[in-house]
Amino acid sequence: MADEDVAPEQGELAITRTGDRLRLAREAAGLSLADVATRTRITQRHLAAIEKSDYSELPGRTYVTGFARAYARAVDLPEAEVGAAIRQELDEDAYGSRPLYEAYEPTDPARLPTARLTWTLVIVTLLLASAYGVWRFLSVEPDEALIAAQNRDADASEAPQNDAAATPATKTGSQAAVAANAPVVLTGLSEVWIGFDDATGKTENWRTLDAGETYQVPPEYVEQFTLRTSIPQALKVTVGGRDVGSIGAADTLVKNVSLKPADLVARAEGSGAANATAPIAGPRPKG
Template sequence: MDSENNSIDETEGDLMETASAGAGDRLRTARETRRMELSHIAAETRIPVRHLEAIEAGSYDTLPSRTYAIGFARSYARSVGLDEKSIADAVRGELAEGGMHPSVMAGGMEPGDADKLPSRGLAWFGAFAALLLAIGVIAFASTYFGAGVELPSLMADSEEADGAGTDQTEALASADETAAPNALSADGQVVLTMTGDEAWVRFYEDGGERLFEGVMQDGDTFEVPLGAEDPRMNTGRPNLFDVTINGQAVPPLATEMVPVSDAPVSALALLARGSEETAN
């Protein structure tokens, strides 16, 4: 009887100690309880072993960014049966206490973190819409109110009036053509936003380094680094991703759930693809 009571006390003590431990200790304890090796977790989550070791040790500064720390921890928690939100909150708390360098994915995307919503893409879109509205107001004001400053001659030739209107129309068309390339430039910021429940995705440089690999959930966004060399994407659900360049929507990678591999996601490649589809 005494041995049974001691066993119960030890179990309760372990549970209390685990609950009060850091996110890394809780993940390691859960993994060891399930008798799983880090290599097993790495194969299941597609996260490098060195990153899993850093998470267990609480060494988040060795990870690429804050968003990777939280996203990797969520995937790890899912693999060992822990509550993803609880682990993500614990990691955020530890990051807030210790500090960390800014994320390379500015705008709020945390891989696998549904608590974050896209922001930078909406800001770009809002700024662009405000600019177009301002141009329209100025053009309207100069045309409508400017006409009353000086009364036109009653003898003015109607052809001259028509010519002036044509010049103004051509000027506005030229302004629109000039503004469009600036919004959809070949070196613009590409943002992909997940719009479904969840999907596994891998972003990487062609023949180079992996940019991100994991599960993205509804509302998650990924900003393709501007300096990435020929960035590409693998996923089984490309139709669930909205694509924008400098905040302006462009055609999606696919309209049906057809897996894609080595799909280019640079601004230049996306614009070229859109031009080809328009021509066809």
């Protein structure tokens, strides 16, 4: 009979963990969990985890033991004994294999872009960049086919002013000396394409001038190349700061424009003389 009375008590003690022991001591002392939290300065969430022996809720092994000892002091239990019991339970639960607590907050995976979305954005960006590059190239710099078509059109119908420009006007010696040393500068009045042709008429080099952009023709270009453009009204040509005027009719291809300062100055003087001597139409006599 005595054995039957002892066995249930031993069985109850055998299944009672340290957390249960702390909870029973708190209830016996008439304390609430909030009272223990005030005494120990430990959050109620952590104290409740200790009572449930759910140590995974606590930051780490050292915290589990320290919190349990503080709880024991608050409810008048031997803290050394409680601490030893907690360490034993941790070992039995293989708690030591748990990764170390990391103090930083991990990023919420739900807020990170998926791999598919990331690759989609990369592909769209590349396509937009490629499309812009193609548009810029086609709208600014003509290809070889366009240059060849312009050459054929110019050969079929040369503008009269180009023939006049081929024969330089008579210049004084001082004018020629000043013009020979003057820099030749091209200025874009709006976006304009310019090309430089060699002696055979083949365009070897070309570039685009933006509105307001200036380009001083290198001396070797002056000697070796002639100028061409398909928008002459958008190009201003100066020799030593002197505007030589328009080099062709608007929106027509002009080429074989000599870049030598003397020829450009003669071109300006020839254009001025032509404008000054142009006949003015008057009323027809009545007959």
